[in-house]
Amino acid sequence: MAGSGKFFVGGNWKCNGTKDSISKLVSDLNSATLESDVDVVVAPPFVYLDQVKNSLTDRIEIAAQNCWTGKGGAFTGEISVEQLKDLGCKWVVLGHSERRHIIGETDKFIGTKAAYALSQNLGVIACIGELLEEREAGKTFDVCFQHMKAFADAVPSWDNIVIAYEPVWAIGTGKVATPEQAQEVHVAVRDWLSKNVSAEVASKTRIIYGGSVNGGNCAELAKQEDIDGFLVGGASLKGPEFATIINSVT
């Protein structure tokens, strides 16, 4: 299991950065003082994974933002799990709403990727979350449970999975979920795991929140019993602020 701390914080850099800006960000992360019981992961764009892995402190693992569904080969433009592991990746983000709603990845396609990644001992940060119109229609739990079922139907084990609840309406908008809104879904997801997988998996699986987390709102969110960390976008591109977020999870 890649990382077994009680808490987990990921930085999803998305399609951002240059060699120079990433060098500065890595330097800021290397000089940060980080809490001990938090597993920390950053997910650079593919093209910077090697640079980051070879310059970042070992205290922080690297993740990919996507992967192919199986072994490499004649799949133009894809990146295989084997290649990601060759670069030192320990995790991969799968099911991110930007890949579901911009790229059009389906639950089944995402599940296939998750199953293969886990079969090769690459940890999976499994993203779930509803659109604003789905929340407004009272379908938040239905959508999140649909995403959970798609992962559960595909994965060989839950040992190396972190669940990231990321309400789509909070991603990149500055409209962070309230601690109560986030906690309500995290509790429901943990209960779903207990009922559909096992009480043990429900208890040990880290469920992290993502969607406009920043240095100002992280502490209130982190106080919630079932928020085990964060998956941070924009604020993870600022080293000192990302360190503040990491250290808020206790």
Ligand SMILES: O=C(COP(=O)(O)O)NO
């Ligand atoms: O997509 C996100 C969150 O992004 P923001 O923090 O920028 O809302 N994490 O994967």
